[in-house]
Amino acid sequence: MSDNPVVHFEMPYDDSGRMREFYETAFGWTTIPLGPEMGDYVVAQAAETDTENMVTQKGAINGGFAPRSVDNDRTNLVIAVADIARAMADVEAAGGTVLGAPVEIAGVGLYVHFTDTEGNRLSLLEPTQ
Template identity: 55%
Template sequence: MDPVVHFEMPYRDRDRMAAFYSKAFGWTMQMLGAEMGNYAVATTAVSDAIPDGYRGVINGGFFERKDDWPDQYPSVVIAVKDVRAKMKEITAAGGEVLGEPMMIPGVGDYVSFRDTEGNRVSILQALPQGR
């Protein structure tokens, strides 16, 4: 079973988005630069501070909304062992892989796909620990 490990949502104003989620929910944001698409990594929980009953809490991120990008809606990221093998499984199951995997430095290989219902979802093959 491949678990959901991350969520993503688009933003129009990164500073406004970060202020809202920090103020409303206490999340912390790591603002990445232009080389990473001005992505904002959202930490929603620290592993040693997760409340009882909330095992499996995930963190996420926000991407800049672009007029010419498709499928800019909240989505989830699923962890996989082999991103290229999973791309083949997604296609065989009726999904549509959206491009080629991109390497996220310090994280791993990432690619989005559309499921059979038209939802944009992503998969991530994480780098081995300690890299």
């Protein structure tokens, strides 16, 4: 197994209520809107979680939804890395492009978007330990 697993997904939405109803009804997911103070982000619990909101099944991931915008118009996968600076250098050395500087998400870790050689946008996350 890789030391850099996919740990989170993100997808855009146009209508929060409609999106929540769809995923709750179709798949039984729990959705938790975080409100305007968190950019109207909606956490999606697609897998069973423990009291720390961590998945309990190996290999399972949870995710979230954010309002669709010019900068958020497609599905995004988040890859966990031990050292974000090194991972950014590795992405660029392999022909990808890092999109900006890492930002800190309080209680989560350092986060930055990148594109691969095929134009797919993904993200790196150095989790807070």
